[in-house]
Amino acid sequence: MKIGEIKELLNAELLCGEEYLDHDVFAACCSDMMSDVLAFVKDQGVLLTGLLNSQVIRTANMMDMVCIVIVRNKVPTEEMIELASDTGLVLMRSPLRAYEASGVLYYAGLGRREEDG
Amino acid sequence: MAENIRFHFDVDGENFTSAGEASVAVKKKLRQLGFPPDVIRKVSIAMYEGEINMVIHADGGTADVEVTDDEIVIILADHGPGIPNVEMAMQEGFSTARDNIRALGFGAGMGLPNMKKYTDEMNIDTEVGVGTTITMKVYL
Structure with missing residues:
Protein backbone atom coordinates (compact mmCIF):
# COMPACT_ATOMS: atom_id res chain seq x y z
CA MET A 1 0.00 0.00 0.00
CA LYS A 2 1.29 3.46 -0.86
CA ILE A 3 1.72 5.90 2.01
CA GLY A 4 -0.49 8.29 0.05
CA GLU A 5 -3.33 5.75 0.23
CA ILE A 6 -2.93 5.57 4.00
CA LYS A 7 -3.32 9.33 4.14
CA GLU A 8 -6.54 9.13 2.11
CA LEU A 9 -7.98 6.16 4.01
CA LEU A 10 -7.38 7.79 7.37
CA ASN A 11 -8.48 11.23 6.19
CA ALA A 12 -5.16 12.41 7.54
CA GLU A 13 -3.42 15.74 7.42
CA LEU A 14 0.17 15.54 6.22
CA LEU A 15 2.69 17.25 8.50
CA CYS A 16 5.89 16.36 6.69
CA GLY A 17 7.35 13.94 4.18
CA GLU A 18 5.24 14.70 1.10
CA GLU A 19 8.05 13.41 -1.11
CA TYR A 20 7.61 9.88 0.29
CA LEU A 21 3.87 9.47 -0.36
CA ASP A 22 4.66 7.18 -3.29
CA HIS A 23 6.60 4.73 -1.09
CA ASP A 24 5.16 1.26 -0.54
CA VAL A 25 4.58 -0.16 2.95
CA PHE A 26 3.57 -3.70 3.80
CA ALA A 27 2.55 -3.72 7.45
CA ALA A 28 1.79 -1.47 10.40
CA CYS A 29 1.70 -1.54 14.16
CA CYS A 30 -0.29 0.44 16.70
CA SER A 31 1.07 1.16 20.15
CA ASP A 32 1.66 3.89 22.70
CA MET A 33 4.39 1.84 24.33
CA MET A 34 7.65 2.44 22.50
CA SER A 35 9.36 -0.36 24.46
CA ASP A 36 6.93 -2.82 22.88
CA VAL A 37 7.47 -1.39 19.42
CA LEU A 38 11.21 -1.90 19.90
CA ALA A 39 10.63 -5.43 21.17
CA PHE A 40 8.11 -6.89 18.78
CA VAL A 41 8.00 -4.98 15.54
CA LYS A 42 9.68 -6.43 12.49
CA ASP A 43 9.66 -4.89 9.05
CA GLN A 44 6.58 -2.85 9.72
CA GLY A 45 6.65 0.42 7.92
CA VAL A 46 3.90 2.33 9.69
CA LEU A 47 3.46 3.27 13.34
CA LEU A 48 0.06 4.41 14.60
CA THR A 49 0.22 6.04 18.01
CA GLY A 50 -1.41 8.48 20.35
CA LEU A 51 1.85 9.20 22.14
CA LEU A 52 3.38 12.61 21.57
CA ASN A 53 7.07 13.04 22.25
CA SER A 54 10.32 12.98 20.35
CA GLN A 55 10.97 9.35 21.30
CA VAL A 56 8.15 8.29 18.96
CA ILE A 57 10.17 9.64 16.05
CA ARG A 58 13.44 8.10 17.31
CA THR A 59 11.77 4.72 17.89
CA ALA A 60 10.38 4.73 14.34
CA ASN A 61 13.82 5.70 13.07
CA MET A 62 15.49 2.85 14.99
CA MET A 63 12.99 0.37 13.54
CA ASP A 64 13.47 1.66 9.98
CA MET A 65 9.82 2.67 9.83
CA VAL A 66 8.85 5.19 7.20
CA CYS A 67 5.52 6.62 8.33
CA ILE A 68 3.98 7.73 11.64
CA VAL A 69 0.27 8.38 12.05
CA ILE A 70 -0.81 10.36 15.10
CA VAL A 71 -4.35 9.38 15.96
CA ARG A 72 -7.29 11.35 17.38
CA ASN A 73 -6.07 14.52 15.73
CA LYS A 74 -3.56 15.14 18.48
CA VAL A 75 -1.10 17.88 17.62
CA PRO A 76 2.55 16.82 17.60
CA THR A 77 5.16 19.25 18.88
CA GLU A 78 7.18 21.36 16.46
CA GLU A 79 10.22 19.37 17.61
CA MET A 80 8.57 16.11 16.54
CA ILE A 81 7.77 17.50 13.10
CA GLU A 82 11.30 18.82 12.71
CA LEU A 83 12.86 15.51 13.82
CA ALA A 84 10.60 13.52 11.50
CA SER A 85 11.46 15.82 8.63
CA ASP A 86 15.20 15.56 9.32
CA THR A 87 14.94 11.77 9.57
CA GLY A 88 13.07 11.42 6.30
CA LEU A 89 9.84 10.15 7.84
CA VAL A 90 6.27 10.85 6.83
CA LEU A 91 4.31 12.31 9.74
CA MET A 92 0.54 12.71 9.54
CA ARG A 93 -2.38 13.07 11.90
CA SER A 94 -5.77 11.49 11.58
CA PRO A 95 -9.09 12.27 13.30
CA LEU A 96 -9.70 8.52 13.73
CA ARG A 97 -9.10 6.74 17.02
CA ALA A 98 -6.28 4.20 17.21
CA TYR A 99 -8.66 1.22 17.02
CA GLU A 100 -10.58 2.65 14.07
CA ALA A 101 -7.48 3.71 12.18
CA SER A 102 -5.92 0.27 12.64
CA GLY A 103 -9.15 -1.39 11.53
CA VAL A 104 -9.45 0.74 8.40
CA LEU A 105 -5.90 -0.07 7.31
CA TYR A 106 -6.24 -3.76 8.13
CA TYR A 107 -9.54 -4.01 6.27
CA ALA A 108 -7.93 -2.31 3.29
CA GLY A 109 -5.33 -5.09 3.29
CA LEU A 110 -2.32 -3.52 5.01
CA GLY A 111 -0.50 -6.27 6.89
CA ARG A 112 -3.48 -8.59 6.60
CA ARG A 113 -2.60 -12.24 6.83
CA GLU A 114 -3.65 -14.34 3.87
CA GLU A 115 -5.50 -16.87 6.02
CA ASP A 116 -7.79 -14.07 7.22
CA GLY A 117 -9.06 -13.63 3.66
CA MET B 1 40.24 -2.20 8.53
CA ALA B 2 43.52 -0.58 9.49
CA GLU B 3 42.38 1.03 12.69
CA ASN B 4 39.29 0.55 14.82
CA ILE B 5 36.67 3.26 14.55
CA ARG B 6 35.53 4.73 17.86
CA PHE B 7 32.66 6.98 18.85
CA HIS B 8 32.16 8.56 22.25
CA PHE B 9 29.03 10.30 23.57
CA ASP B 10 28.00 11.89 26.84
CA VAL B 11 24.38 11.02 27.58
CA ASP B 12 22.54 13.88 29.27
CA GLY B 13 20.49 12.52 32.16
CA GLU B 14 18.48 15.68 32.63
CA ASN B 15 16.78 15.67 29.29
CA PHE B 16 14.37 12.93 28.22
CA THR B 17 13.67 14.78 24.97
CA SER B 18 17.23 14.42 23.75
CA ALA B 19 17.61 10.79 24.91
CA GLY B 20 18.52 8.63 21.95
CA GLU B 21 20.54 11.23 20.09
CA ALA B 22 23.73 9.20 20.43
CA SER B 23 22.03 6.12 18.98
CA VAL B 24 20.66 8.12 16.07
CA ALA B 25 24.17 9.47 15.40
CA VAL B 26 25.69 5.96 15.53
CA LYS B 27 23.02 4.62 13.22
CA LYS B 28 23.81 7.36 10.72
CA LYS B 29 27.56 6.73 10.92
CA LEU B 30 27.20 2.96 10.50
CA ARG B 31 25.01 3.59 7.48
CA GLN B 32 27.66 5.87 5.99
CA LEU B 33 30.25 3.15 6.62
CA GLY B 34 28.11 0.77 4.58
CA PHE B 35 27.17 -1.86 7.19
CA PRO B 36 24.24 -4.19 6.40
CA PRO B 37 20.81 -2.92 7.57
CA ASP B 38 20.26 -5.78 10.05
CA VAL B 39 23.58 -5.08 11.80
CA ILE B 40 22.78 -1.37 11.96
CA ARG B 41 19.33 -2.08 13.33
CA LYS B 42 20.62 -4.42 16.06
CA VAL B 43 23.31 -1.99 17.20
CA SER B 44 21.08 1.05 17.17
CA ILE B 45 18.10 -0.56 18.96
CA ALA B 46 20.29 -2.06 21.69
CA MET B 47 22.11 1.21 22.17
CA TYR B 48 18.89 3.24 22.12
CA GLU B 49 17.31 1.10 24.84
CA GLY B 50 20.47 1.45 26.89
CA GLU B 51 20.54 5.18 26.41
CA ILE B 52 16.90 5.49 27.49
CA ASN B 53 17.70 3.36 30.55
CA MET B 54 20.59 5.63 31.50
CA VAL B 55 18.33 8.67 31.29
CA ILE B 56 15.44 7.04 33.18
CA HIS B 57 17.40 5.35 35.93
CA ALA B 58 20.92 6.69 36.19
CA ASP B 59 20.95 10.42 35.48
CA GLY B 60 22.91 9.89 32.28
CA GLY B 61 26.33 8.46 31.58
CA THR B 62 28.63 7.74 28.66
CA ALA B 63 28.26 5.66 25.53
CA ASP B 64 31.23 4.31 23.61
CA VAL B 65 31.07 2.40 20.37
CA GLU B 66 34.02 0.63 18.79
CA VAL B 67 33.97 -0.94 15.37
CA THR B 68 36.56 -3.66 14.85
CA ASP B 69 37.10 -6.05 11.96
CA ASP B 70 34.71 -8.64 13.33
CA GLU B 71 32.40 -6.97 15.83
CA ILE B 72 30.79 -3.77 17.01
CA VAL B 73 31.21 -3.18 20.73
CA ILE B 74 28.89 -0.85 22.65
CA ILE B 75 29.85 0.17 26.19
CA LEU B 76 27.32 2.10 28.26
CA ALA B 77 28.56 3.31 31.62
CA ASP B 78 26.75 5.23 34.34
CA HIS B 79 27.13 6.22 37.96
CA GLY B 80 23.49 5.51 38.77
CA PRO B 81 21.96 3.46 41.56
CA GLY B 82 23.10 0.10 40.15
CA ILE B 83 20.85 -2.94 39.59
CA PRO B 84 20.18 -4.84 42.84
CA ASN B 85 18.94 -8.02 41.12
CA VAL B 86 20.17 -8.48 37.56
CA GLU B 87 18.32 -11.76 37.06
CA MET B 88 15.03 -10.08 37.90
CA ALA B 89 15.83 -7.03 35.79
CA MET B 115 19.28 -5.29 24.53
CA LYS B 116 20.11 -8.94 25.03
CA LYS B 117 17.83 -10.02 22.21
CA TYR B 118 19.39 -7.70 19.65
CA THR B 119 23.04 -8.36 20.51
CA ASP B 120 25.26 -11.43 20.33
CA GLU B 121 26.89 -10.86 23.71
CA MET B 122 25.87 -8.78 26.68
CA ASN B 123 27.60 -8.34 29.99
CA ILE B 124 26.25 -6.33 32.93
CA ASP B 125 28.71 -5.12 35.50
CA THR B 126 26.77 -3.41 38.27
CA GLU B 127 27.18 -2.41 41.88
CA VAL B 128 24.46 -0.90 44.01
CA GLY B 129 25.25 2.71 44.83
CA VAL B 130 28.20 2.80 42.43
CA GLY B 131 26.86 2.37 38.92
CA THR B 132 26.41 0.06 35.96
CA THR B 133 28.49 -0.71 32.91
CA ILE B 134 26.87 -2.69 30.14
CA THR B 135 29.01 -4.11 27.35
CA MET B 136 27.27 -5.41 24.26
CA LYS B 137 28.70 -6.97 21.12
CA VAL B 138 27.20 -7.46 17.71
CA TYR B 139 29.21 -9.82 15.50
CA LEU B 140 29.96 -8.83 11.94
Missing part, protein backbone atom coordinates in the same frame (compact mmCIF):
# COMPACT_ATOMS: atom_id res chain seq x y z
CA MET B 90 16.42 -9.32 32.80
CA GLN B 91 12.88 -10.69 32.96
CA GLU B 92 10.52 -9.30 30.34
CA GLY B 93 7.99 -7.02 31.97
CA PHE B 94 9.96 -6.37 35.15
CA SER B 95 10.35 -2.64 35.61
CA THR B 96 11.18 -0.20 38.37
CA ALA B 97 10.34 2.80 36.19
CA ARG B 98 7.88 5.27 37.64
CA ASP B 99 4.48 5.99 36.11
CA ASN B 100 5.68 9.27 34.61
CA ILE B 101 8.16 7.26 32.53
CA ARG B 102 5.43 4.87 31.38
CA ALA B 103 3.42 7.88 30.25
CA LEU B 104 6.33 8.66 27.95
CA GLY B 105 6.13 5.25 26.29
CA PHE B 106 8.89 3.45 28.17
CA GLY B 107 9.25 1.44 31.36
CA ALA B 108 7.51 -1.68 30.09
CA GLY B 109 10.30 -3.84 31.41
CA MET B 110 11.59 -4.61 27.92
CA GLY B 111 14.77 -2.55 27.87
CA LEU B 112 17.36 -5.02 29.13
CA PRO B 113 15.69 -8.08 27.52
CA ASN B 114 15.62 -6.18 24.22
Whole structure:
Protein backbone atom coordinates (compact mmCIF):
# COMPACT_ATOMS: atom_id res chain seq x y z
CA MET A 1 0.00 0.00 0.00
CA LYS A 2 1.29 3.46 -0.86
CA ILE A 3 1.72 5.90 2.01
CA GLY A 4 -0.49 8.29 0.05
CA GLU A 5 -3.33 5.75 0.23
CA ILE A 6 -2.93 5.57 4.00
CA LYS A 7 -3.32 9.33 4.14
CA GLU A 8 -6.54 9.13 2.11
CA LEU A 9 -7.98 6.16 4.01
CA LEU A 10 -7.38 7.79 7.37
CA ASN A 11 -8.48 11.23 6.19
CA ALA A 12 -5.16 12.41 7.54
CA GLU A 13 -3.42 15.74 7.42
CA LEU A 14 0.17 15.54 6.22
CA LEU A 15 2.69 17.25 8.50
CA CYS A 16 5.89 16.36 6.69
CA GLY A 17 7.35 13.94 4.18
CA GLU A 18 5.24 14.70 1.10
CA GLU A 19 8.05 13.41 -1.11
CA TYR A 20 7.61 9.88 0.29
CA LEU A 21 3.87 9.47 -0.36
CA ASP A 22 4.66 7.18 -3.29
CA HIS A 23 6.60 4.73 -1.09
CA ASP A 24 5.16 1.26 -0.54
CA VAL A 25 4.58 -0.16 2.95
CA PHE A 26 3.57 -3.70 3.80
CA ALA A 27 2.55 -3.72 7.45
CA ALA A 28 1.79 -1.47 10.40
CA CYS A 29 1.70 -1.54 14.16
CA CYS A 30 -0.29 0.44 16.70
CA SER A 31 1.07 1.16 20.15
CA ASP A 32 1.66 3.89 22.70
CA MET A 33 4.39 1.84 24.33
CA MET A 34 7.65 2.44 22.50
CA SER A 35 9.36 -0.36 24.46
CA ASP A 36 6.93 -2.82 22.88
CA VAL A 37 7.47 -1.39 19.42
CA LEU A 38 11.21 -1.90 19.90
CA ALA A 39 10.63 -5.43 21.17
CA PHE A 40 8.11 -6.89 18.78
CA VAL A 41 8.00 -4.98 15.54
CA LYS A 42 9.68 -6.43 12.49
CA ASP A 43 9.66 -4.89 9.05
CA GLN A 44 6.58 -2.85 9.72
CA GLY A 45 6.65 0.42 7.92
CA VAL A 46 3.90 2.33 9.69
CA LEU A 47 3.46 3.27 13.34
CA LEU A 48 0.06 4.41 14.60
CA THR A 49 0.22 6.04 18.01
CA GLY A 50 -1.41 8.48 20.35
CA LEU A 51 1.85 9.20 22.14
CA LEU A 52 3.38 12.61 21.57
CA ASN A 53 7.07 13.04 22.25
CA SER A 54 10.32 12.98 20.35
CA GLN A 55 10.97 9.35 21.30
CA VAL A 56 8.15 8.29 18.96
CA ILE A 57 10.17 9.64 16.05
CA ARG A 58 13.44 8.10 17.31
CA THR A 59 11.77 4.72 17.89
CA ALA A 60 10.38 4.73 14.34
CA ASN A 61 13.82 5.70 13.07
CA MET A 62 15.49 2.85 14.99
CA MET A 63 12.99 0.37 13.54
CA ASP A 64 13.47 1.66 9.98
CA MET A 65 9.82 2.67 9.83
CA VAL A 66 8.85 5.19 7.20
CA CYS A 67 5.52 6.62 8.33
CA ILE A 68 3.98 7.73 11.64
CA VAL A 69 0.27 8.38 12.05
CA ILE A 70 -0.81 10.36 15.10
CA VAL A 71 -4.35 9.38 15.96
CA ARG A 72 -7.29 11.35 17.38
CA ASN A 73 -6.07 14.52 15.73
CA LYS A 74 -3.56 15.14 18.48
CA VAL A 75 -1.10 17.88 17.62
CA PRO A 76 2.55 16.82 17.60
CA THR A 77 5.16 19.25 18.88
CA GLU A 78 7.18 21.36 16.46
CA GLU A 79 10.22 19.37 17.61
CA MET A 80 8.57 16.11 16.54
CA ILE A 81 7.77 17.50 13.10
CA GLU A 82 11.30 18.82 12.71
CA LEU A 83 12.86 15.51 13.82
CA ALA A 84 10.60 13.52 11.50
CA SER A 85 11.46 15.82 8.63
CA ASP A 86 15.20 15.56 9.32
CA THR A 87 14.94 11.77 9.57
CA GLY A 88 13.07 11.42 6.30
CA LEU A 89 9.84 10.15 7.84
CA VAL A 90 6.27 10.85 6.83
CA LEU A 91 4.31 12.31 9.74
CA MET A 92 0.54 12.71 9.54
CA ARG A 93 -2.38 13.07 11.90
CA SER A 94 -5.77 11.49 11.58
CA PRO A 95 -9.09 12.27 13.30
CA LEU A 96 -9.70 8.52 13.73
CA ARG A 97 -9.10 6.74 17.02
CA ALA A 98 -6.28 4.20 17.21
CA TYR A 99 -8.66 1.22 17.02
CA GLU A 100 -10.58 2.65 14.07
CA ALA A 101 -7.48 3.71 12.18
CA SER A 102 -5.92 0.27 12.64
CA GLY A 103 -9.15 -1.39 11.53
CA VAL A 104 -9.45 0.74 8.40
CA LEU A 105 -5.90 -0.07 7.31
CA TYR A 106 -6.24 -3.76 8.13
CA TYR A 107 -9.54 -4.01 6.27
CA ALA A 108 -7.93 -2.31 3.29
CA GLY A 109 -5.33 -5.09 3.29
CA LEU A 110 -2.32 -3.52 5.01
CA GLY A 111 -0.50 -6.27 6.89
CA ARG A 112 -3.48 -8.59 6.60
CA ARG A 113 -2.60 -12.24 6.83
CA GLU A 114 -3.65 -14.34 3.87
CA GLU A 115 -5.50 -16.87 6.02
CA ASP A 116 -7.79 -14.07 7.22
CA GLY A 117 -9.06 -13.63 3.66
CA MET B 1 40.24 -2.20 8.53
CA ALA B 2 43.52 -0.58 9.49
CA GLU B 3 42.38 1.03 12.69
CA ASN B 4 39.29 0.55 14.82
CA ILE B 5 36.67 3.26 14.55
CA ARG B 6 35.53 4.73 17.86
CA PHE B 7 32.66 6.98 18.85
CA HIS B 8 32.16 8.56 22.25
CA PHE B 9 29.03 10.30 23.57
CA ASP B 10 28.00 11.89 26.84
CA VAL B 11 24.38 11.02 27.58
CA ASP B 12 22.54 13.88 29.27
CA GLY B 13 20.49 12.52 32.16
CA GLU B 14 18.48 15.68 32.63
CA ASN B 15 16.78 15.67 29.29
CA PHE B 16 14.37 12.93 28.22
CA THR B 17 13.67 14.78 24.97
CA SER B 18 17.23 14.42 23.75
CA ALA B 19 17.61 10.79 24.91
CA GLY B 20 18.52 8.63 21.95
CA GLU B 21 20.54 11.23 20.09
CA ALA B 22 23.73 9.20 20.43
CA SER B 23 22.03 6.12 18.98
CA VAL B 24 20.66 8.12 16.07
CA ALA B 25 24.17 9.47 15.40
CA VAL B 26 25.69 5.96 15.53
CA LYS B 27 23.02 4.62 13.22
CA LYS B 28 23.81 7.36 10.72
CA LYS B 29 27.56 6.73 10.92
CA LEU B 30 27.20 2.96 10.50
CA ARG B 31 25.01 3.59 7.48
CA GLN B 32 27.66 5.87 5.99
CA LEU B 33 30.25 3.15 6.62
CA GLY B 34 28.11 0.77 4.58
CA PHE B 35 27.17 -1.86 7.19
CA PRO B 36 24.24 -4.19 6.40
CA PRO B 37 20.81 -2.92 7.57
CA ASP B 38 20.26 -5.78 10.05
CA VAL B 39 23.58 -5.08 11.80
CA ILE B 40 22.78 -1.37 11.96
CA ARG B 41 19.33 -2.08 13.33
CA LYS B 42 20.62 -4.42 16.06
CA VAL B 43 23.31 -1.99 17.20
CA SER B 44 21.08 1.05 17.17
CA ILE B 45 18.10 -0.56 18.96
CA ALA B 46 20.29 -2.06 21.69
CA MET B 47 22.11 1.21 22.17
CA TYR B 48 18.89 3.24 22.12
CA GLU B 49 17.31 1.10 24.84
CA GLY B 50 20.47 1.45 26.89
CA GLU B 51 20.54 5.18 26.41
CA ILE B 52 16.90 5.49 27.49
CA ASN B 53 17.70 3.36 30.55
CA MET B 54 20.59 5.63 31.50
CA VAL B 55 18.33 8.67 31.29
CA ILE B 56 15.44 7.04 33.18
CA HIS B 57 17.40 5.35 35.93
CA ALA B 58 20.92 6.69 36.19
CA ASP B 59 20.95 10.42 35.48
CA GLY B 60 22.91 9.89 32.28
CA GLY B 61 26.33 8.46 31.58
CA THR B 62 28.63 7.74 28.66
CA ALA B 63 28.26 5.66 25.53
CA ASP B 64 31.23 4.31 23.61
CA VAL B 65 31.07 2.40 20.37
CA GLU B 66 34.02 0.63 18.79
CA VAL B 67 33.97 -0.94 15.37
CA THR B 68 36.56 -3.66 14.85
CA ASP B 69 37.10 -6.05 11.96
CA ASP B 70 34.71 -8.64 13.33
CA GLU B 71 32.40 -6.97 15.83
CA ILE B 72 30.79 -3.77 17.01
CA VAL B 73 31.21 -3.18 20.73
CA ILE B 74 28.89 -0.85 22.65
CA ILE B 75 29.85 0.17 26.19
CA LEU B 76 27.32 2.10 28.26
CA ALA B 77 28.56 3.31 31.62
CA ASP B 78 26.75 5.23 34.34
CA HIS B 79 27.13 6.22 37.96
CA GLY B 80 23.49 5.51 38.77
CA PRO B 81 21.96 3.46 41.56
CA GLY B 82 23.10 0.10 40.15
CA ILE B 83 20.85 -2.94 39.59
CA PRO B 84 20.18 -4.84 42.84
CA ASN B 85 18.94 -8.02 41.12
CA VAL B 86 20.17 -8.48 37.56
CA GLU B 87 18.32 -11.76 37.06
CA MET B 88 15.03 -10.08 37.90
CA ALA B 89 15.83 -7.03 35.79
CA MET B 90 16.42 -9.32 32.80
CA GLN B 91 12.88 -10.69 32.96
CA GLU B 92 10.52 -9.30 30.34
CA GLY B 93 7.99 -7.02 31.97
CA PHE B 94 9.96 -6.37 35.15
CA SER B 95 10.35 -2.64 35.61
CA THR B 96 11.18 -0.20 38.37
CA ALA B 97 10.34 2.80 36.19
CA ARG B 98 7.88 5.27 37.64
CA ASP B 99 4.48 5.99 36.11
CA ASN B 100 5.68 9.27 34.61
CA ILE B 101 8.16 7.26 32.53
CA ARG B 102 5.43 4.87 31.38
CA ALA B 103 3.42 7.88 30.25
CA LEU B 104 6.33 8.66 27.95
CA GLY B 105 6.13 5.25 26.29
CA PHE B 106 8.89 3.45 28.17
CA GLY B 107 9.25 1.44 31.36
CA ALA B 108 7.51 -1.68 30.09
CA GLY B 109 10.30 -3.84 31.41
CA MET B 110 11.59 -4.61 27.92
CA GLY B 111 14.77 -2.55 27.87
CA LEU B 112 17.36 -5.02 29.13
CA PRO B 113 15.69 -8.08 27.52
CA ASN B 114 15.62 -6.18 24.22
CA MET B 115 19.28 -5.29 24.53
CA LYS B 116 20.11 -8.94 25.03
CA LYS B 117 17.83 -10.02 22.21
CA TYR B 118 19.39 -7.70 19.65
CA THR B 119 23.04 -8.36 20.51
CA ASP B 120 25.26 -11.43 20.33
CA GLU B 121 26.89 -10.86 23.71
CA MET B 122 25.87 -8.78 26.68
CA ASN B 123 27.60 -8.34 29.99
CA ILE B 124 26.25 -6.33 32.93
CA ASP B 125 28.71 -5.12 35.50
CA THR B 126 26.77 -3.41 38.27
CA GLU B 127 27.18 -2.41 41.88
CA VAL B 128 24.46 -0.90 44.01
CA GLY B 129 25.25 2.71 44.83
CA VAL B 130 28.20 2.80 42.43
CA GLY B 131 26.86 2.37 38.92
CA THR B 132 26.41 0.06 35.96
CA THR B 133 28.49 -0.71 32.91
CA ILE B 134 26.87 -2.69 30.14
CA THR B 135 29.01 -4.11 27.35
CA MET B 136 27.27 -5.41 24.26
CA LYS B 137 28.70 -6.97 21.12
CA VAL B 138 27.20 -7.46 17.71
CA TYR B 139 29.21 -9.82 15.50
CA LEU B 140 29.96 -8.83 11.94
